[in-house]
Amino acid sequence: MTVRTRFAPSPTGMLHIGGVRTALFSWLYAKHHGGTFILRVEDTDRERSTDEATQVILDGMQWLGLTADEGPYYQTRRMDRYREVIEQWLAEGKAYRCYCTKEHLDELRARQMAAKQNPRYDGRCRECAEHREGVPYVVRFKNPLDGSVVVDDQVHGPVVFENTQLDDLIIARSDGTPTYNFCVVVDDSDMAITHVVRGDDHLNNTPRQINMLRALGATPPVYAHLPMILGADGAKLSKRHGAVSVLQYQEEGYLPSALLNYLVRLGWSYGDQEVFTLGEMIQYFDIKDVNKSASAFNPEKLLWLNQQHIMNAPASVLAVGLREQLASLDVHTEDQVMLEGVANILRERAKTLKEMAQTGLYFFREIDGYEEKSAKKNLTAEALPILQALIQSLQALPEWKAVAIHDVITAISTQFAVGMGKVAQPLRVAVCGSGVSPPIDTTVELLGRVVTLARLQRAQAFIAP
RNA sequence: GCUCCCAUCGUCUAGUGGCCUAGGACACAGCCCUCUCAAGGCUGGUACACGAGUUCGAAUCUCGUUGGGAGCGCCA
Numbered sequence: 001m002t003v004r005t006r007f008a009p010s011p012t013g014m015l016h017i018g019g020v021r022t023a024l025f026s027w028l029y030a031k032h033h034g035g036t037f038i039l040r041v042e043d044t045d046r047e048r049s050t051d052e053a054t055q056v057i058l059d060g061m062q063w064l065g066l067t068a069d070e071g072p073y074y075q076t077r078r079m080d081r082y083r084e085v086i087e088q089w090l091a092e093g094k095a096y097r098c099y100c101t102k103e104h105l106d107e108l109r110a111r112q113m114a115a116k117q118n119p120r121y122d123g124r125c126r127e128c129a130e131h132r133e134g135v136p137y138v139v140r141f142k143n144p145l146d147g148s149v150v151v152d153d154q155v156h157g158p159v160v161f162e163n164t165q166l167d168d169l170i171i172a173r174s175d176g177t178p179t180y181n182f183c184v185v186v187d188d189s190d191m192a193i194t195h196v197v198r199g200d201d202h203l204n205n206t207p208r209q210i211n212m213l214r215a216l217g218a219t220p221p222v223y224a225h226l227p228m229i230l231g232a233d234g235a236k237l238s239k240r241h242g243a244v245s246v247l248q249y250q251e252e253g254y255l256p257s258a259l260l261n262y263l264v265r266l267g268w269s270y271g272d273q274e275v276f277t278l279g280e281m282i283q284y285f286d287i288k289d290v291n292k293s294a295s296a297f298n299p300e301k302l303l304w305l306n307q308q309h310i311m312n313a314p315a316s317v318l319a320v321g322l323r324e325q326l327a328s329l330d331v332h333t334e335d336q337v338m339l340e341g342v343a344n345i346l347r348e349r350a351k352t353l354k355e356m357a358q359t360g361l362y363f364f365r366e367i368d369g370y371e372e373k374s375a376k377k378n379l380t381a382e383a384l385p386i387l388q389a390l391i392q393s394l395q396a397l398p399e400w401k402a403v404a405i406h407d408v409i410t411a412i413s414t415q416f417a418v419g420m421g422k423v424a425q426p427l428r429v430a431v432c433g434s435g436v437s438p439p440i441d442t443t444v445e446l447l448g449r450v451v452t453l454a455r456l457q458r459a460q461a462f463i464a465p
Numbered sequence: 466g467c468u469c470c471c472a473u474c475g476u477c478u479a480g481u482g483g484c485c486u487a488g489g490a491c492a493c494a495g496c497c498c499u500c501u502c503a504a505g506g507c508u509g510g511u512a513c514a515c516g517a518g519u520u521c522g523a524a525u526c527u528c529g530u531u532g533g534g535a536g537c538g539c540c541a
Contacts, residue, residue: 009541010540010541012540043541044540044541045541048541049541102538105538105539109537109538113466114466115466116467117467118466118467118468119466119467120467120537138539156470156471159470161468161469162468165467165468165537166468170538172539173539174539177539179539179540181541199535200469200471201536202541203469203470203535203536204468204469204470204535204536204537225470227470227471227534228534230534234476236534262477265477265478265490266478267478268478269477271479271489272488272489274478274490274491291478292471292472293471294471294533295477295478296475296476297476298476298492300476300491300492301476301491304491305491307504311504347504348503348504348505349502349503359502409500413500419500421500421501424500424501425500425501427500429501432501434501434502435501435502436501436502436503438502439500439501440501
């Protein structure tokens, strides 16, 4: 039997890292088993669902590379099917019309909670079958009255629920529209889902769903309830830490593989390995190795992993992201050689693509002045003859290569009987605008002779106008 | 309140009765490397929530306590 998993977000908010982690585990499980990953948009709440939110989910999934093998399916387009099942259940006596008013229900709930009981519908309409013309009603599922349901959860192990604790849940509202738990059941059955991977906030819904699945004559899928992701402070994930759209991470210069790598290690591990390629994740991932306890979102580790992935990524991949980041800084370039060169030279010193674009700006446009402290320290009268010597030697250099440039710097430092730093730092500030850059020889090489000489001259003019 | 879930360094985790004076990673501190910044290497501190029990032996098994979380909608 081939594995079929699904990710079923509801487009009522954004796709944040909690949702992505669920999608990832579901996707990985399918991929690991050569199965099918299905995307299903649960938009039955017409009030809160929006097309924009749907689009953001689709865009996010695409950016992450979590592509669906089937779907996206939309529940709003399956209304006829849900109605069909409701009618069938009504006819078969598996469901019934309930004429209780909201007021009655609210009162019942309040009374039960006051009496320290689990609030649940009392089944008042369960046996009175007569149809009351013109009176609004909801449809309830006839949950078994006794016995228990065992959820053989792949991460939690067997969890037992007594049917006496469950009640007859509403499957159709008084306006006739079907409700969430019911739609999920019909869909999971119709779509032949074999493994349901979702957040453990759904664990309590599972016994009801299993009962309905049985009413449908379907074999319940295997369930795996993932632990939640908490905010960095250990509290519920909030907008302050992580509960932002995944696309925000794209804007901030994160690589999809890094975000996925970070998320896969939340509640799952493979020995001591921290850095995974997508292929390794697929190869090693197993739902049985997933933890039961919730984990806190740690932005610092995400950042570290992003750098690891930047260090390992092909220059061509980095170049694409770097170009986008530069564009948002209003620097537009198609210079692939420079883009890849900068990516290679900065890959060990940037934690994000955004940072890479910011710190490498001087490769792409004229520097807009010198950083004050560095200029004060290095662009001094004493540096003037050194800069002059650099200009002359670099101008005369037969081959514009890092090794040759390096030789020029060492030669000048011996000539002036000073340390390398006394030559390299003024050069660095002159050429980059600050005292921080990759190794100066490779930086100068990448910058090119024309730009380097022009900036050296500009630095001379700055010292002695 | 009721039902269900969870519990190892600050954080992510390894650990499934002896390899544990508890390992790795992030972060932090120091050192090395060094033309700056990184990357890398080395070193350091900090954890089995608590209490009983089972056992020759428990982070690992059992029970309880405490603490956290989720659900209890004509929301999903």
